Amino acid sequence: MTRKPFLLQNPSVLVVLGLLAAFTLAVTLLSQAYGTGLIPTSTVKILGKTLCLALAAVAMDLVWGYVGILSLGQMAFFALGGYMIGQWLMYARTETIVAASLANNPIPPTPLELQQAVANQIFGVVGSADLPLVWGLAHSLTAQLILVVAVPGLLALLFGWLAFRSRVNGVYLSILTQAMTLALALWLFQNDSGFRGNNGLSGLQNIPGLDAVGQATLSVWFLWASAAALGLGYLLAAWLVSGKFGSVIRAIRDDETRVRFLGYPVEGFKLVVFVLAAMITAIAGALYYPQAGIINPAELAPIASIYLAVWVAIGGRGRLYGAVIGAVVVSLLSSWFTGGRAPDLALPGYVVKWVDWWQVALGLSFVLVTLFAPKGISGLFDWLAGILPPRRHGRDLGPDLGALQEQEAKA
Amino acid sequence: MRSLLEVDGISVSFDGFRAINNLSFNIGEAELRAVIGPNGAGKTTFMDIVTGKTRPDEGRVLWGEPSKSLLKMNEAQIARAGVGRKFQRPTVFEDQTVAANLTMALKANRNPFAVLGWRPSRGSAVRVAELAAEVGLADQLDRKSGELSHGQKQWLEIGMLLAQEPRLLLVDEPAAGMTLAEREQTTTLLRRLAETRAVVVVEHDMDFVRRLDCKVTVLHQGSVLAEGSLDHVTRNPDVIEVYLGR
Numbered sequence: 001m002t003r004k005p006f007l008l009q010n011p012s013v014l015v016v017l018g019l020l021a022a023f024t025l026a027v028t029l030l031s032q033a034y035g036t037g038l039i040p041t042s043t044v045k046i047l048g049k050t051l052c053l054a055l056a057a058v059a060m061d062l063v064w065g066y067v068g069i070l071s072l073g074q075m076a077f078f079a080l081g082g083y084m085i086g087q088w089l090m091y092a093r094t095e096t097i098v099a100a101s102l103a104n105n106p107i108p109p110t111p112l113e114l115q116q117a118v119a120n121q122i123f124g125v126v127g128s129a130d131l132p133l134v135w136g137l138a139h140s141l142t143a144q145l146i147l148v149v150a151v152p153g154l155l156a157l158l159f160g161w162l163a164f165r166s167r168v169n170g171v172y173l174s175i176l177t178q179a180m181t182l183a184l185a186l187w188l189f190q191n192d193s194g195f196r197g198n199n200g201l202s203g204l205q206n207i208p209g210l211d212a213v214g215q216a217t218l219s220v221w222f223l224w225a226s227a228a229a230l231g232l233g234y235l236l237a238a239w240l241v242s243g244k245f246g247s248v249i250r251a252i253r254d255d256e257t258r259v260r261f262l263g264y265p266v267e268g269f270k271l272v273v274f275v276l277a278a279m280i281t282a283i284a285g286a287l288y289y290p291q292a293g294i295i296n297p298a299e300l301a302p303i304a305s306i307y308l309a310v311w312v313a314i315g316g317r318g319r320l321y322g323a324v325i326g327a328v329v330v331s332l333l334s335s336w337f338t339g340g341r342a343p344d345l346a347l348p349g350y351v352v353k354w355v356d357w358w359q360v361a362l363g364l365s366f367v368l369v370t371l372f373a374p375k376g377i378s379g380l381f382d383w384l385a386g387i388l389p390p391r392r393h394g395r396d397l398g399p400d401l402g403a404l405q406e407q408e409a410k411a
Numbered sequence: 412m413r414s415l416l417e418v419d420g421i422s423v424s425f426d427g428f429r430a431i432n433n434l435s436f437n438i439g440e441a442e443l444r445a446v447i448g449p450n451g452a453g454k455t456t457f458m459d460i461v462t463g464k465t466r467p468d469e470g471r472v473l474w475g476e477p478s479k480s481l482l483k484m485n486e487a488q489i490a491r492a493g494v495g496r497k498f499q500r501p502t503v504f505e506d507q508t509v510a511a512n513l514t515m516a517l518k519a520n521r522n523p524f525a526v527l528g529w530r531p532s533r534g535s536a537v538r539v540a541e542l543a544a545e546v547g548l549a550d551q552l553d554r555k556s557g558e559l560s561h562g563q564k565q566w567l568e569i570g571m572l573l574a575q576e577p578r579l580l581l582v583d584e585p586a587a588g589m590t591l592a593e594r595e596q597t598t599t600l601l602r603r604l605a606e607t608r609a610v611v612v613v614e615h616d617m618d619f620v621r622r623l624d625c626k627v628t629v630l631h632q633g634s635v636l637a638e639g640s641l642d643h644v645t646r647n648p649d650v651i652e653v654y655l656g657r
Contacts (some may be wrong), residue, residue, distance in 0.1 A: 090639070240527070242512060247511050254504055262571070262575065
């Protein structure tokens with residue numbers, strides 16, 4: 001067996017990375033900060049956020065398309081990543097503002113006074129003036145960056161360990177993951193959970209220490225960071241699913257019992273992928289929310305995670321590029337159709353307003369894809385490449401006389 | 412002869428139905444054994460217990476030397492200890508190539524992180540090719556296993572079991588759905604395998620069992636009714652009454 005370099009074995013990875021680089025370069029050259037200014041800053045932000053969503057979709061595809069765990073709670077990890085980075089963004093910025101205003105006092109403020117003033121600023125809105133325990137590390141960027149991956153990772157580890165070891169599978173597992181994200185959202189909605197209740201964290205687009213840079217430039221920086229994260233995440237995912245590990249996880253998806261009898265600790269494999277995917281999703285979230293500017297518990301609503309599954313299904317699960325295509329195409333279409341700029345469709349007797357009808361169209365296309373094109377958009381690429389499922393038109397399945405016919409084998 | 416697997420007085424019931432009733436069974440190293448019995452005699456449940464899929468209500472299952480209890484281990488641990496199982500329906504991973512199926516089964520560290528670091532080597536490629544040749548699939552390595560015939564899938568599964576290098580092979584109805592030629596090849600394969608390891612074949616096809624030419628254990632209502640050569644057990648009046656006489 002000859003061993004070709006990893007990228008040559010997987011030409012699709014090169015194509016995706018090349019397209020991503022070309023896209024990033026094009027947006028940069030058309031941006032207001034570094035180029036002609038054809039693309040407004042708000043659009044650069046939308047594109048940057050879309051790349052983050054695509055990264056979350058890649059992670060979703062790892063979990064669902066490759067291991068077969070239909071997790072409907074992935075956006076909980078996404079939002080947790082956002083909350084963790086948001087804590088530092090909000091704290092550090094408030095600290096700068098408060099310090100500037102207190103600097104005029106005749107007596108300079110003690111660190112404790114400063115902290116209390118910051119807490120008062122941040123939590124006044126929920127009627128509290130104390131810094132909650134969970135904000136203990138908010139002053140440190142390093143600590144919060146570690147928490148971005150550590151908190152969702154630990155949650156996924158705990159949840160996955162409990163669920164997988166009791167062999168919860170299929171729809172029951174999906175319901176459990178929905179319950180997880182809903183419970184987390186409800187907890188965050190409470191004012192006394194320490195994350196400002198339904199106000200969430202805001203002003204995240206202002207990066208402390210970079211006030212002089214301006215949003216136009218920042219938006220391009222975040223686009224670069226998001227593109228880099230997507231590229232690296234894609235590369236990692238592609239490496240993960242390529243070798244024997246990929247073989248085993250796809251086998252778990254197709255027949256988990258049989259894999260157990262081969263001696264593989266199925267739960268361990270599921271846990272590794274689930275935790276890793278949660279961490280990737282959290283990184284995507286940590287890059288998304290500074291571009292969105294605000295995060296609140298509504299971001300963890302169960303429907304958000306279902307959307308993620310819909311994107312992956314429409315793009316084509318079990319294909320990493322399918323996840324990227326699905327997330328990019330569907331989320332951009334969604335924001336166009338629901339943004340009120342899509343022209344109304346005038347039917348005789350009824351005018352279809354896309355703002356109202358887009359959800360219906362999306363739901364319908366999900367149903368149609370599931371029924372008629374289970375491979376989604378990426379099925380088109382398979383068709384172009386000539387990869388087809390074995391179809392033998394009812395002939396014998398084997399070389400010897402009397403081997404089963406295709407119809408018999410299916411029965 | 413020292414026994415490799417020692418099943419001692421196991422019983423299990425499902426919703427009051429006693430599927431296995433005080434069953435004892437021994438098999439030594441490098442022994443071929445056929446287990447026969449009418450439907451519902453507990454053949455598959457017996458395999459489920461040995462491989463960890465079902466827990467018995469009482470009794471013990473000891474393995475290897477020094478003997479360890481298999482009852483405290485899960486399916487994957489039992490498989491790693493050296494018990495391989497072939498299911499009645501061929502279960503191979505249809506979406507993957509014959510080579511990938513065999514590679515996955517190769518004896519190696521099964522820890523997720525070890526698997527992540529595993530890279531194909533010259534040795535592994537040669538081993539996969541050898542295994543494929545042994546089960547007659549040498550020229551099918553790059554085909555998706557979903558495209559294989561029913562009989563070829565059965566062989567691929569046997570090849571995967573060999574790749575695991577088990578010390579005991581449990582084979583559930585290997586001849587089901589096979590053509591006559593495929594059956595003969597399967598018999599030869601099983602007999603050859605039993606030269607180096609223990610093989611237990613569950614089967615209801617008497618002609619197939621006769622061709623295996625080995626010691627036979629007859630199960631009935633969850634316990635052993637008779638044991639010995641096929642001719643010996645077929646002369647046993649109890650066996651004739653419950654099984655052969657129908």
